[in-house]
Amino acid sequence: MQTSLMTSSWLTFLLVITICSCNYASVESLSRRSLLGNGLASTPQMGWSSWNHFGCTINEEMVRETADALVSTGLYKHGYKFVNIDDCWAELSRDDEGQLVPKKSTFPSGMKALADYVHNKGLKLGVYSDAGYLTCSKKMPGSLGFEEQDAKTFAEWGIDYLKYDNCNTDGSKPTARYPVMTRALMKAGRPIFFSLCEWGDLHPALWASTVGNSWRTTNDIADNWDSMISRADENEVYAEYARPGGWNDPDMLEIGNGGMTQDEYIIHFSLWAISKAPLIIGNDVRNTSKETMEIIANKEVIAVNQDELGIQAKKVRMEGNLEVWAGPLSDYRVALLLLNRGPIRTSITGYWDDIGIPPSSIVIARDLWKHKNLKESFVGNLTATVDSHACKMYILKPIA
Numbered sequence: 001m002q003t004s005l006m007t008s009s010w011l012t013f014l015l016v017i018t019i020c021s022c023n024y025a026s027v028e029s030l031s032r033r034s035l036l037g038n039g040l041a042s043t044p045q046m047g048w049s050s051w052n053h054f055g056c057t058i059n060e061e062m063v064r065e066t067a068d069a070l071v072s073t074g075l076y077k078h079g080y081k082f083v084n085i086d087d088c089w090a091e092l093s094r095d096d097e098g099q100l101v102p103k104k105s106t107f108p109s110g111m112k113a114l115a116d117y118v119h120n121k122g123l124k125l126g127v128y129s130d131a132g133y134l135t136c137s138k139k140m141p142g143s144l145g146f147e148e149q150d151a152k153t154f155a156e157w158g159i160d161y162l163k164y165d166n167c168n169t170d171g172s173k174p175t176a177r178y179p180v181m182t183r184a185l186m187k188a189g190r191p192i193f194f195s196l197c198e199w200g201d202l203h204p205a206l207w208a209s210t211v212g213n214s215w216r217t218t219n220d221i222a223d224n225w226d227s228m229i230s231r232a233d234e235n236e237v238y239a240e241y242a243r244p245g246g247w248n249d250p251d252m253l254e255i256g257n258g259g260m261t262q263d264e265y266i267i268h269f270s271l272w273a274i275s276k277a278p279l280i281i282g283n284d285v286r287n288t289s290k291e292t293m294e295i296i297a298n299k300e301v302i303a304v305n306q307d308e309l310g311i312q313a314k315k316v317r318m319e320g321n322l323e324v325w326a327g328p329l330s331d332y333r334v335a336l337l338l339l340n341r342g343p344i345r346t347s348i349t350g351y352w353d354d355i356g357i358p359p360s361s362i363v364i365a366r367d368l369w370k371h372k373n374l375k376e377s378f379v380g381n382l383t384a385t386v387d388s389h390a391c392k393m394y395i396l397k398p399i400a
Helices: 010-036 060-072 111-120 147-157 174-186 225-236 262-274 290-296 299-305
Strands: 046-049 082-084 124-130 161-165 193-196 214-216 247-249 279-281 314-319 322-328 334-340 346-351 362-367 381-386 390-398
Touching (some): 046 124, 060 082, 060 111, 082 161, 111 124, 111 147, 161 174, 225 262, 262 290, 262 322, 262 334, 299 390, 334 346
Parallel strands (some): 046 082, 082 124, 124 161, 214 247
Antiparallel strands (some): 334 390, 362 390
């Protein structure tokens, strides 16, 4: 392996974090709450979105059935609480009072009734709008110039989550347009999770912590290996800016949509989890296969994502197609991901001095995909053989 990519000592970093872990999460969370004022996003959001699988082909019956499926499959027990309706849910024209109108042909009961249905399942409802005159589909209005009216409408309907896109604007910068909706949501009278979808164009990780609860760091994902892995790479650059209250978002999950292998989908989920990215599944939950459930319902991997410390992992070492990702967790533990992006099966080593563990420490390891502790303990490093386009994911805990 080549020299570690880290520019500062992970050992020093981990010692500081572990000493201050209890205060870090609480102080940072309180800071974010006071700035944004909605008290949300202490951990990355989890749920489902209509866009990746359905695009504009959506209706209220499908949304209700998806809510039912999140409950019947047990996914809601793993934390998938948001049911998010993406683009194309509203009529192209507002009513005479300037209100958004749910599309009569597909959402005839209206959003208030749909929110009530979803809430009665113990779930939360999300909708989509845009910081422009039209949404990206150009099939419904955006909220530019109507921010306060729309925020109040969303609150009256019982909406819990707003994904806010960046199409068809007036040419002004996102840094001017997005805070207008932030202020409108804060005055709307209901806590609404604010998900910025600015595509990373103006590096929102640098400014959005006081504006939203999460911010897109990348362009839209597609259901293929190259798109998925490049989104993880782009998102990793901003790791230091993620923390309780505000999260980097490399876009929604494609697991179960058919464009990647099972091992590639495992990498997808593992990278999103260790990166503290939102876990927003984008498949047809009503017809989820056993193989897909084994990935998206892996409670041990989800626990890494939802860890209270809230520190995004980074690549700490790489050599060509072989990568080591790591990040600290609560209780003096470390999450480790060994990733083989190359075409052949090979061994990958994670070294303690790269990942924040004193080199002489004795460490026990748990394999999060095999759901078992490794029989031996380790000193100095851990090596595993990893298949092509596959990964190994562990939690490491020093014991001596």
